[in-house]
Each structure stands twice: as C-alpha cells, then as structure tokens.
Amino acid sequence: MDGHDSDEPKQNTTDMAAFVQNLLQQMQTRFQAMSESIVTKIDDMGNRIDELEQSIKDLKTEMGPEESPSPVAPSKPKPDDSKPEDSCITTE
Helix, strand or coil, X not given: CCCHHHHHHHHHHHHHHHHHHHHHXXXXXXXXXXXXXXXXXXXXXXXXXXXXXXXHHHHHHHHCHHHCCCCCCCCCCCHHHHCHHHCCCCCC
C-alpha cells in the first residue's frame, strides 16, 4: 500500500462538498429567478385588475345615472344548490 489511499476519502469528501455547494448555489439562483418572475407576474396582474376596474368605472360613467342599477342582479342561491347530488364533482 502507498500513502495515496488515505488521501482518497479526503479528496472524495472535498469533491462531494464542492458538488453540493455548487448544486445549492444553482438551486438558490433558480429559486431567486423564479421568485422574481412570480412577483413580476403578480404585479402585472395587479396592474391589469386596476385597469379593468378603471374601465368598469368609465363604462358606468358613460351609462349615466339613469341606468345605475346593475343589469344583472346578484343571484341568490337556489335551495336546491346545497344538495350534493347537484354538484358537478362526484366522489366515486
């Protein structure tokens, strides 16, 4: 036996540590990019919702006060709506 056998486990451990460190860095970078992408998309959706609300307000203003009641009244739940068999979801 020569002296290289005792160095091999240390080298494997060092290589493994470097690999894991690199992998964790890549995962952190990807996670950060995904987080930024999600935040950007949420901000975009918020802006679109704001624009939609403004468009609705503009349409209400154009309609004038004589038509201010909503053309579609909020629907009240029907008594039959609470039955589970009327549901679209089946439990089978």
